[in-house]
Amino acid sequence: MPLPRRTFLGAGLAAGLAAATAQPHEPPRPLTKADLPTPALLIDLAAFEANLRTMAEHGKRAGCGLRPHAKTHKCPEIARRQVAAGALGVCVATVPEAEAMVAAGVRGVLLTSPVLEPPKLARMAALARRPGAVLLAVGHVRQVELLVEAARAAGVVVDVLIDVDVGDRRTGIQPGQPALRLAQQIARERSLRLRGVQAYAGHASHAVGFANRAKVSRAAMTLAAETRELLAKAGLDVPILSGGSTGTYNIDSAVRGVTELQVGSYVFMDVDYRRIGGRDGPVYTDFRPSLTVLTTVVSATHPDRVTIDAGTKAFSTDGPHRPEARGRDGLTYARAGDEFGTVTATKGALLPRLGERLEFLVPHCDPTVNLYDRLYAMRGDRVEAVWPTVARRETATPGGERG
Amino acid sequence: MPLPRRTFLGAGLAAGLAAATAQPHEPPRPLTKADLPTPALLIDLAAFEANLRTMAEHGKRAGCGLRPHAKTHKCPEIARRQVAAGALGVCVATVPEAEAMVAAGVRGVLLTSPVLEPPKLARMAALARRPGAVLLAVGHVRQVELLVEAARAAGVVVDVLIDVDVGDRRTGIQPGQPALRLAQQIARERSLRLRGVQAYAGHASHAVGFANRAKVSRAAMTLAAETRELLAKAGLDVPILSGGSTGTYNIDSAVRGVTELQVGSYVFMDVDYRRIGGRDGPVYTDFRPSLTVLTTVVSATHPDRVTIDAGTKAFSTDGPHRPEARGRDGLTYARAGDEFGTVTATKGALLPRLGERLEFLVPHCDPTVNLYDRLYAMRGDRVEAVWPTVARRETATPGGERG
Numbered sequence: 190m191p192l193p194r195r196t197f198l199g200a201g202l203a204a205g206l207a208a209a210t211a212q213p214h215e216p217p218r219p220l221t222k223a224d225l226p227t228p229a230l231l232i233d234l235a236a237f238e239a240n241l242r243t244m245a246e247h248g249k250r251a252g253c254g255l256r257p258h259a260k261t262h263k264c265p266e267i268a269r270r271q272v273a274a275g276a277l278g279v280c281v282a283t284v285p286e287a288e289a290m291v292a293a294g295v296r297g298v299l300l301t302s303p304v305l306e307p308p309k310l311a312r313m314a315a316l317a318r319r320p321g322a323v324l325l326a327v328g329h330v331r332q333v334e335l336l337v338e339a340a341r342a343a344g345v346v347v348d349v350l351i352d353v354d355v356g357d358r359r360t361g362i363q364p365g366q367p368a369l370r371l372a373q374q375i376a377r378e379r380s381l382r383l384r385g386v387q388a389y390a391g392h393a394s395h396a397v398g399f400a401n402r403a404k405v406s407r408a409a410m411t412l413a414a415e416t417r418e419l420l421a422k423a424g425l426d427v428p429i430l431s432g433g434s435t436g437t438y439n440i441d442s443a444v445r446g447v448t449e450l451q452v453g454s455y456v457f458m459d460v461d462y463r464r465i466g467g468r469d470g471p472v473y474t475d476f477r478p479s480l481t482v483l484t485t486v487v488s489a490t491h492p493d494r495v496t497i498d499a500g501t502k503a504f505s506t507d508g509p510h511r512p513e514a515r516g517r518d519g520l521t522y523a524r525a526g527d528e529f530g531t532v533t534a535t536k537g538a539l540l541p542r543l544g545e546r547l548e549f550l551v552p553h554c555d556p557t558v559n560l561y562d563r564l565y566a567m568r569g570d571r572v573e574a575v576w577p578t579v580a581r582r583e584t585a586t587p588g589g590e591r592g
Numbered sequence: 593m594p595l596p597r598r599t600f601l602g603a604g605l606a607a608g609l610a611a612a613t614a615q616p617h618e619p620p621r622p623l624t625k626a627d628l629p630t631p632a633l634l635i636d637l638a639a640f641e642a643n644l645r646t647m648a649e650h651g652k653r654a655g656c657g658l659r660p661h662a663k664t665h666k667c668p669e670i671a672r673r674q675v676a677a678g679a680l681g682v683c684v685a686t687v688p689e690a691e692a693m694v695a696a697g698v699r700g701v702l703l704t705s706p707v708l709e710p711p712k713l714a715r716m717a718a719l720a721r722r723p724g725a726v727l728l729a730v731g732h733v734r735q736v737e738l739l740v741e742a743a744r745a746a747g748v749v750v751d752v753l754i755d756v757d758v759g760d761r762r763t764g765i766q767p768g769q770p771a772l773r774l775a776q777q778i779a780r781e782r783s784l785r786l787r788g789v790q791a792y793a794g795h796a797s798h799a800v801g802f803a804n805r806a807k808v809s810r811a812a813m814t815l816a817a818e819t820r821e822l823l824a825k826a827g828l829d830v831p832i833l834s835g836g837s838t839g840t841y842n843i844d845s846a847v848r849g850v851t852e853l854q855v856g857s858y859v860f861m862d863v864d865y866r867r868i869g870g871r872d873g874p875v876y877t878d879f880r881p882s883l884t885v886l887t888t889v890v891s892a893t894h895p896d897r898v899t900i901d902a903g904t905k906a907f908s909t910d911g912p913h914r915p916e917a918r919g920r921d922g923l924t925y926a927r928a929g930d931e932f933g934t935v936t937a938t939k940g941a942l943l944p945r946l947g948e949r950l951e952f953l954v955p956h957c958d959p960t961v962n963l964y965d966r967l968y969a970m971r972g973d974r975v976e977a978v979w980p981t982v983a984r985r986e987t988a989t990p991g992g993e994r995g
Contacts, residue, residue, distance in 0.1 A: 224711075226687075226709060226711065226712060227709065260930065260931065282930070282931045283931070284629075302890065302901070302931055302932075303890045303891055304890065305888055305889070305890050305946065305947045306629060306630065306888055308627075308629065309629060328891060328893065329891070329892070329893075329946060331946055331947065332946075354893055358893075358894055358897065358934075359891065359899050359928050359929070359932055359934065360890065360891040360893075360899055360932065361891070361893065362893060363893060391928075391929060485708055485709055486708070487705065487706040487707065487708050487763065488706055488731060488732070488762065488763040488764070489732070490731065490732075490757055490761075490763075490764065490765060490766060491761055494761065496762050496763055498705070501908065501910040501956075501958075501959045502958075502959055502962050505904065505909075506908075506909050506910040507904040507909040507927065507930075524910065525760075525762045525794075526762070526794060527663065527685070527910075527958045527959050527962075528663065528685045528686070528705055529705075529762055529763065531761075531762065543708065543732060543734055543735075544708045544734065553904075555904075555905075555930045556904045556905055556930050559905050559930075559963070560962070560963075
């Protein structure tokens with residue numbers, strides 16, 4: 190979407206874009222980083238495109254499908270580019286995300302989170318009217334019953350995966366016999382179609398060091414693969430085994446039986462992920478950091494620190510790591526409330542000046558993107574496009590919330 | 593706003609509200625808590641109204657004005673109710689918030705954060721065309737110069753407060769002579785009008801125990817009052833001294849020279865604030881908790897825990913405290929990623945069931961509200977209104993971003 194919707198632009202930016210397109214006889218002044226109000230969320234297109242290619246090539250080489258997780262970016266334009274690069278569809282974590290992605294023309298949208306609310310199941314059944322549009326992960330007998338009611342009421346057949354708990358003890362049914370019984374319950378329902386198994390090993394994705402991650406993730410995904418095998422032997426049709434994460438993509442794709450990966454963060458990367466390379470060791474460099482927050486120094490009263498306009502409302506604070514100044518060694522960020530952060534300099538490094546702009550790698554990409562309504566897609570210093578993010582509202586109401 | 597804008601409602605909720613108003617011959621079924629999709633942000637109107645009254649009565653009794661901070665709620669309806677209860681206006685932390693509040697008809701909007709970006713200063717100057725609409729806090733010579741340029745370009749006179757750093761080392765100029773010199777610079781500018789002093793003692797607001805808070809906050813606000821005195825003695829007109837917080841409202845209003853309070857969290861309260869009563873001692877009960885997040889149990893596979901649909905994207909995670917289950921003793925919440933939390937029960941307490949709803953007090957109100965687009969205003973179990981929140985976008989662009 191090179192020309193974003195008018196409502197997502199302020200007058201200044203819109204005028205800038207208009208000037209860049211509407212006056213062929215005058216040299217258009219392209220919008221640049223310096224024009225953007227801060228805090229602003231930026232995506233470096235060169236890094237992003239490289240990440241898309243790297244993962245797509247890995248999938249092809251490994252003979253493993255990709256259904257990237259859109260909860261990471263909530264951005265239809267990124268989803269479309271993932272599909273254009275060969276993805277089977279996208280995963281989503283919420284019903285509003287599913288609606289937004291389907292509305293954006295994406296097919297094969299897998300809702301990976303369990304949903305127990307009947308109105309939301311009715312919304313998913315409505316999406317299922319378009320064949321191939323959506324799949325749901327289910328992990329409980331009761332959830333299956335509620336989904337059957339919704340599917341019958343809508344007169345549709347809904348595709349489902351069994352969500353198997355392979356060790357992160359968060360969602361899903363136990364592997365083995367409990368999963369088999371649930372699969373058999375589903376197979377008896379004419380309004381459902383069993384399509385396979387999903388397993389997410391959250392405890393593996395950020396394990397530090399490749400060997401360590403490989404051990405944890407192989408054990409988890411092998412459990413999932415064995416469950417899929419068990420279902421197949423019982424005569425059930427289970428073509429899909431979906432799992433994996435950015436931290437384990439090249440581990441899980443080598444586990445026999447895994448058919449597709451739910452990788453999310455690879456498009457952006459973040460400080461948390463860069464640290465999984467090793468403890469005090471190399472950073473994780475399989476993918477390039479593409480996501481940053483642009484900030485402005487708004488106070489410089491003290492000799493030992495400056496204050497920037499980015500705090501708890503600009504960066505996620507759930508992880509152990511801090512934002513990292515890009516291209517500026519020796520600077521340390523610390524949160525200073527909802528609206529501010531302070532920056533200090535190690536010996537020998539220069540403190541930024543009042544009004545100066547600083548760009549930071551984010552600690553954790555998903556919940557940081559969740560704080561913004563748009564991504565500025567940057568080609569170097571130039572704003573090439575503005576990409577709206579959607580479905581950030583957690584308080585979706587039936588039928589609404591699209592984009 | 594009893595009937596919210598259509599675009600903020602899904603079809604289901606809108607239909608529910610329509611049914612509640614449009615068919616006098618049929619008994620309307622009022623929307624209740626059970627109808628709301630989760631996670632949902634709720635405000636208990638009885639508690640909220642009691643908090644409004646308590647603070648308004650304190651202000652009157654203490655002879656101190658109120659200009660409550662709208663960064664806490666970002667909600668024009670709450671701002672209007674604060675003004676109706678006697679407030680002088682509201683404080684805001686960002687330019688989009690200022691624009692949204694002015695657009696909602698609120699006057700006396702004080703931007704408490706320093707702004708260094710010329711396009712944002714131009715937006716504030718545009719708001720200043722309406723006399724009495726806005727005030728800006730300034731803390732640097734350079735900021736004054738930029739603001740003068742913006743005010744001259746717009747042909748307006750802008751009201752300003754000197755932002756004084758009274759110890760939290762985040763924003764503002766040093767008290768005493770540096771503040772006086774800045775005030776004299778402002779007084780020389782015909783496009784600016786000096787109105788007084790602002791001081792925020794962030795280090796005082798959450799100090800545990802009243803005596804402790806009183807000591808820290810009195811010291812800080814006395815510095816601010818002395819600076820105001822210094823400016824007055826130099827012949828400057830400084831009618832305003834704005835400071836304070838929910839934790840120190842009844843401490844700061846007793847400091848001689850403080851004319852108005854920037855209290856924010858009192859409308860909602862949160863777990864962080866409840867804990868300032870004392871260490872292992874009484875909770876802080878000056879105000880009643882009115883803000884909760886409604887969640888659903890979406891997984892119950894294990895005997896020792898259940899999973900709810902509220903994680904990092906539903907609760908702020910910046911503070912030391914966790915969400916607390918309301919009306920359910922013996923339950924403990926732990927984050928389990930962006931979309932989920934787990935709930936465990938202490939011995940003797942019953943684990944919630946699959947599909948059951950749980951309501952949680954939030955750890956920190958401001959950044960939690962920042963995650964939602966609306967507040968469901970509850971009268972007991974009934975949804976009395978839906979209040980949009982606005983200006984959550986940190987990536988405002990000039991001229992846009994209103995509501």
